[in-house]
């Protein structure tokens with residue numbers, strides 16, 4: 001659980017990035033930004049900030065922020081309850097994203113912050129570039145030095161079934 | 173079918189609105205904006221401009237432009253091929269949208285351009301406001317004087333099965 005001071009600090013940095021990206025948010029959205037740290041204790045290095053626009057039975061859309069050099073922990077979206085697993089399209093709106101998915105290891109331009117990262121195929125997304133991640137595929141992603149704003153378009157989102165590589169990660 | 177001159181004119185106006193909205197597009201997206209006029213012959217009054225980001229079996233995401241006072245013709249997305257019909261969330265990114273859906277008639281702030289409009293419940297969407305349209309529900313929408321940019325998040329999109337109220341409308 002984030003303490004209030006850290007939450008406010010990260011929330012304000014997220015709003016600055018949304019503003020740089022030209023993303024219009026309502027006051028209620030600005031007040032309630034979801035900050036995911038998984039209890040790992042260093043959210044500005046390892047975490048993700050999210051505004052969920054819609055999540056129906058069929059589709060989901062979110063706006064995500066990565067602070068400068070922040071990394072979203074590795075995870076996958078497995079099949080569950082008759083669903084084949086969440087399929088996700090990331091579209092970079094602002095900044096630079098280093099996205100890693102399962103596949104052939106290639107030349108990396110950033111390093112992960114600890115040992116709980118295994119997906120080793122790097123895809124670089126600049127502003128207006130996008131990539132679709134198949135269901136049940138490990139992935140993690142890290143922003144460049146300016147941070148990044150990413151739209152996520154996907155099938156229904158069910159955070160509770162996500163599988164994280166780091167055994168210390170806890171969905172609150 | 174739009175003549176080349178009209179296509180270019182509307183494409184450039186669309187790009188200006190995408191720029192005002194702060195939407196980053198790639199060159200290939202800018203070159204290939206889809207302009208829907210349905211053969212109605214007056215696209216700047218009756219039509220819609222679209223960039224489709226992704227359309228998988230499960231979900232779809234598009235960026236749409238309405239020019240100043242432009243109206244998207246009334247239509248619905250019926251059940252087909254085992255699908256219950258497309259469900260759509262409109263999120264206004266820039267400008268003002270007057271969205272009409274089936275339901276109780278209320279006070280209108282704009283008028284449709286001809287008689288082929290029946291959905292009479294008006295919903296106003298300003299920047300950062302959004303609305304989800306259920307499947308198989310008639311809807312049409314018109315921009316205010318500044319034009320509008322709208323993100324559409326939805327289930328799979330299959331234009332060929334859309335039903336338009338205006339019998340003159342033809343998907344090319």
Ligand SMILES: [Zn+2]
Nearest residue numbers: 075077088139
């Ligand atoms: Zn994911």
Ligand SMILES: [Zn+2]
Nearest residue numbers: 247249260311
């Ligand atoms: Zn529609």
